[in-house]
Amino acid sequence: MIINLARRAHNHNWELDPITRSLLDTDFYKLLMLQFIWKHFPATSASFSLINRSTEVRLADLIDPGELREQLDNARTLRFHKSELIWLAGNTFYGRQGIFEPAFLQWLDRDFQLSEYELTTTRDGQLSLRFHGLWTATTLWEIYALSAVSELRTRAALKRLSELELDILYARAKARLWEKMDRLRGVPGLRVSDFGTRRRHSFLWQEYVVKAMSDTLGASFRGTSNTYLAYQHDLEAIGTNAHELPMALAALASTDEQRRAAQYRLLELWQQTYHGELLILLPDTFGTTQFLRGAPDWVADWTGQRADSKDPYVAGDEYITWLQQRGRDPRQKLFIASDSLDVDQILGLHAWFSGRLLNGATPADFRSAADFLDTQKWLPEPRIRFSAGWGTLLTNDFRNCNPQGDGGFNPLSLVCKLNEVDGRPAVKLSDNFNKSLGPPEEIERYRGVFGLEGIAGAPVIT
Amino acid sequence: MIINLARRAHNHNWELDPITRSLLDTDFYKLLMLQFIWKHFPATSASFSLINRSTEVRLADLIDPGELREQLDNARTLRFHKSELIWLAGNTFYGRQGIFEPAFLQWLDRDFQLSEYELTTTRDGQLSLRFHGLWTATTLWEIYALSAVSELRTRAALKRLSELELDILYARAKARLWEKMDRLRGVPGLRVSDFGTRRRHSFLWQEYVVKAMSDTLGASFRGTSNTYLAYQHDLEAIGTNAHELPMALAALASTDEQRRAAQYRLLELWQQTYHGELLILLPDTFGTTQFLRGAPDWVADWTGQRADSKDPYVAGDEYITWLQQRGRDPRQKLFIASDSLDVDQILGLHAWFSGRLLNGATPADFRSAADFLDTQKWLPEPRIRFSAGWGTLLTNDFRNCNPQGDGGFNPLSLVCKLNEVDGRPAVKLSDNFNKSLGPPEEIERYRGVFGLEGIAGAPVIT
Numbered sequence: 027m028i029i030n031l032a033r034r035a036h037n038h039n040w041e042l043d044p045i046t047r048s049l050l051d052t053d054f055y056k057l058l059m060l061q062f063i064w065k066h067f068p069a070t071s072a073s074f075s076l077i078n079r080s081t082e083v084r085l086a087d088l089i090d091p092g093e094l095r096e097q098l099d100n101a102r103t104l105r106f107h108k109s110e111l112i113w114l115a116g117n118t119f120y121g122r123q124g125i126f127e128p129a130f131l132q133w134l135d136r137d138f139q140l141s142e143y144e145l146t147t148t149r150d151g152q153l154s155l156r157f158h159g160l161w162t163a164t165t166l167w168e169i170y171a172l173s174a175v176s177e178l179r180t181r182a183a184l185k186r187l188s189e190l191e192l193d194i195l196y197a198r199a200k201a202r203l204w205e206k207m208d209r210l211r212g213v214p215g216l217r218v219s220d221f222g223t224r225r226r227h228s229f230l231w232q233e234y235v236v237k238a239m240s241d242t243l244g245a246s247f248r249g250t251s252n253t254y255l256a257y258q259h260d261l262e263a264i265g266t267n268a269h270e271l272p273m274a275l276a277a278l279a280s281t282d283e284q285r286r287a288a289q290y291r292l293l294e295l296w297q298q299t300y301h302g303e304l305l306i307l308l309p310d311t312f313g314t315t316q317f318l319r320g321a322p323d324w325v326a327d328w329t330g331q332r333a334d335s336k337d338p339y340v341a342g343d344e345y346i347t348w349l350q351q352r353g354r355d356p357r358q359k360l361f362i363a364s365d366s367l368d369v370d371q372i373l374g375l376h377a378w379f380s381g382r383l384l385n386g387a388t389p390a391d392f393r394s395a396a397d398f399l400d401t402q403k404w405l406p407e408p409r410i411r412f413s414a415g416w417g418t419l420l421t422n423d424f425r426n427c428n429p430q431g432d433g434g435f436n437p438l439s440l441v442c443k444l445n446e447v448d449g450r451p452a453v454k455l456s457d458n459f460n461k462s463l464g465p466p467e468e469i470e471r472y473r474g475v476f477g478l479e480g481i482a483g484a485p486v487i488t
Numbered sequence: 489m490i491i492n493l494a495r496r497a498h499n500h501n502w503e504l505d506p507i508t509r510s511l512l513d514t515d516f517y518k519l520l521m522l523q524f525i526w527k528h529f530p531a532t533s534a535s536f537s538l539i540n541r542s543t544e545v546r547l548a549d550l551i552d553p554g555e556l557r558e559q560l561d562n563a564r565t566l567r568f569h570k571s572e573l574i575w576l577a578g579n580t581f582y583g584r585q586g587i588f589e590p591a592f593l594q595w596l597d598r599d600f601q602l603s604e605y606e607l608t609t610t611r612d613g614q615l616s617l618r619f620h621g622l623w624t625a626t627t628l629w630e631i632y633a634l635s636a637v638s639e640l641r642t643r644a645a646l647k648r649l650s651e652l653e654l655d656i657l658y659a660r661a662k663a664r665l666w667e668k669m670d671r672l673r674g675v676p677g678l679r680v681s682d683f684g685t686r687r688r689h690s691f692l693w694q695e696y697v698v699k700a701m702s703d704t705l706g707a708s709f710r711g712t713s714n715t716y717l718a719y720q721h722d723l724e725a726i727g728t729n730a731h732e733l734p735m736a737l738a739a740l741a742s743t744d745e746q747r748r749a750a751q752y753r754l755l756e757l758w759q760q761t762y763h764g765e766l767l768i769l770l771p772d773t774f775g776t777t778q779f780l781r782g783a784p785d786w787v788a789d790w791t792g793q794r795a796d797s798k799d800p801y802v803a804g805d806e807y808i809t810w811l812q813q814r815g816r817d818p819r820q821k822l823f824i825a826s827d828s829l830d831v832d833q834i835l836g837l838h839a840w841f842s843g844r845l846l847n848g849a850t851p852a853d854f855r856s857a858a859d860f861l862d863t864q865k866w867l868p869e870p871r872i873r874f875s876a877g878w879g880t881l882l883t884n885d886f887r888n889c890n891p892q893g894d895g896g897f898n899p900l901s902l903v904c905k906l907n908e909v910d911g912r913p914a915v916k917l918s919d920n921f922n923k924s925l926g927p928p929e930e931i932e933r934y935r936g937v938f939g940l941e942g943i944a945g946a947p948v949i950t
Binding site (some may be wrong): 190 | 656
């Protein structure tokens with residue numbers, strides 16, 4: 027056997043790879059939003075903070091704050107490579123070249139700098155991580171911070187396993203991934219994308235998963251939200267915008283009337299910025315039902331909608347009905363689900379929106395390609411173009427894979443959210459009463475402005 | 489990333505490792521039997537042939553006879569290394585040093601040579617592989633031939649898979665192996681050995697499996713029948729003798745009376761040879777029931793019994809009853825099952841022989857350590873010392889692991905059996921009517937001598 031002495035010595039002295047290998051290792055929509063912010067809000071400040079919703083996991087006990095600092099400091103030293111900027115300039119995104127303006131790319135090259143951060147640990151064992159500064163300097167932190175915390179927690183759990191246990195951990199995760207691919211493979215008309223960067227097990231695992239999807243699902247695999255993986259593996263970069271934008275615009279509004287109008291004002295600015303491309307609505311920031319009801323007619327011309335906090339069966343049907351009321355053909359539109367998806371729901375939603383279920387079949391009856399090829403169960407007859415944005419349960423499904431039996435690799439519910447814009451508190455209501463974000467008195471005020479129609483889990487007033 | 493240029497070039501020009509890496513890569517009992525043959529039958533000739541009982545698999549279509557020749561020719565060039573002979577001389581086997589005589593080891597060093605072979609393909613797509621010559625030159629072929637054919641068939645199937653599919657194949661097999669280890673781990677009093685050399689998936693996989701067992705099962709893992717793995721990994725080498733010996737002695741007998749006596753004559757010779765060690769009966773060659781009934785009293789002094797073709801629950805109970813009739817304490821004896829075992833049967837047999845089942849529990853209720861620790865189900869109260877010799881379903885359980893979905897990695901039922909001794913046909917009846925081996929007229933003759941008592945599947949004469 028030939029031994030690579032240099033590699034052995036390196037492995038012996040190893041430091042693990044940095045978690046963020048490139049500034050492209052972020053969701054593509056963050057780059058689209060950054061250009062939008064750079065263009066329209068270059069002097070606006072914005073702060074973000076990391077929140078661990080899985081409060082039963084004491085993150086600060088698992089992750090050494092010193093190691094997290096190292097990772098965050100390392101991210102701050104990164105610059106966009108020339109080759110990456112050339113790719114952003116020359117590559118085709120959503121069928122169009124030149125999505126990024128030369129002046130923006132020049133700014134990325136010369137002036138982009140991640141803000142500083144504040145990291146402390148709290149008395150209940152959590153990490154408190156905040157970013158403040160210019161919005162253009164804080165917005166990209168979201169994904170770098172989430173993926174760093176998620177992977178450091180993975181690394182801490184990996185350290186407790188023996189070599190055999192590590193091998194079994196990944197064997198189980200790969201076997202599970204293959205079962206998922208096997209169920210999706212060959213399903214006619216299916217569209218799936220990777221949306222799993224922020225809560226991934228690790229960078230290398232996400233890369234493995236994305237390559238496996240690309241190898242097995244053929245045209246059903248639409249791409250990845252991870253810009254770096256899209257760049258490295260010639261895949262489509264997927265994603266358009268997030269709640270951060272309507273939250274900021276609403277926070278900057280001076281009156282309730284302006285606040286209500288902000289959710290549509292954003293859309294106007296966005297379509298100007300992107301010349302009528304990348305038009306995916308994200309209507310749940312302050313409640314989908316009020317959003318659709320109050321929308322100007324031109325909003326129905328947008329290409330599609332992403333549902334993120336409402337039951338996607340309900341959200342899709344609501345969107346279809348609204349499009350019909352507005353005189354648009356839903357079959358020309360795109361409906362994207364992106365909240366906590368896994369195979370069962372992806373197949374069920376695909377059946378629900380892409381075909382006519384026969385003989386009393388229900389979405390739950392669709393378990394694999396065979397069910398979609400069974401003409402007794404289903405006729406392809408698209409009601410709307412459906413696409414699944416598959417996140418955490420694609421890139422971090424290690425449930426019951428740990429040979430030591432504990433939940434050390436179960437995914438955490440980590441988020442990194444906008445707190446303030448120019449000193450004003452940011453609020454998200456969402457389609458789920460319990461998922462609202464912001465100071466309680468501000469949430470109350472926003473509820474007064476936007477109402478509770480169509481919000482799940484809202485208290486019933488008798 | 490540091491690249492090992494030499495390794496890359498080597499991998500590019502690769503030839504796969506030889507399947508038989510060392511003459512020690514054989515079952516330990518073959519070496520014990522070789523010494524026995526060398527001592528008592530140095531001038532006896534014996535022929536062996538390989539039989540594929542899985543006739544639906546056309547081996548000659550899967551395996552290139554040229555590649556098989558290369559492997560067999562390579563095995564013929566192998567010699568015992570000095571270090572291996574020193575280990576055979578100096579190591580302790582079954583608690584005793586010096587099991588192998590200096591003169592035998594000298595003969596292994598200077599004069600041992602595998603016989604020539606004849607390889608042809610048959611019209612029904614099978615390989616016909618025969619070995620003839622001195623018994624001392626043919627006997628070791630059994631394991632080298634079986635493991636070579638088994639691994640070449642594996643390699644042929646591996647060639648059809650993509651890199652991802654290969655990764656998934658092994659991920660699934662490892663995940664399954666772990667489930668098996670997990671069920672056995674912590675079961676009080678359990679004894680399990682690897683008996684899987686002959687029909688293994690590959691050498692490297694057997695090595696992986698044996699190391700995993702050794703790492704996870706602690707004292708419950710008793711060792712491996714593979715001498716090379718025992719040597720390389722400081723494990724116990726397990727095994728004593730096989731059907732080949734009583735078959736040969738019976739074939740050499742001149743009268744039916746001598747033939748009946750041969751099965752006990754062998755035991756006398758064996759205990760002389762090994763000075764009263766390694767005394768494990770293998771009573772099923774011509775039927776266990778007649779063997780036990782006709783055995784001289786001193787046979788009951790042997791340490792234990794291995795059951796290979798009778799339902800092991802029945803065989804163990806029969807042995808216990810027989811020992812009691814002969815006035816021996818079964819709790820001092822060892823009962824080894826070695827026929828087609830997998831986890832369910834290992835746990836069931838362990839419960840049956842090592843404890844008292846309570847409250848209507850059955851062997852099938854014992855699924856993992858928890859069941860053995862449940863005092864409502866079981867009280868440890870050994871009826872006999874039970875040990876499991878785990879073969880094909882330990883080292884070659886790739887059923888449903890192939891990502892391409894076909895049975896290309898399912899284990900084959902390959903055997904390599906003694907045909908003739910000094911020109912006389914060899915016969916095995918076994919405890920199963922349908923598992924007899926030999927020319928039909930000879931089988932008939934043997935049945936006349938040994939009877940059919942206790943033989944499963946025998947035709948009922950009305």
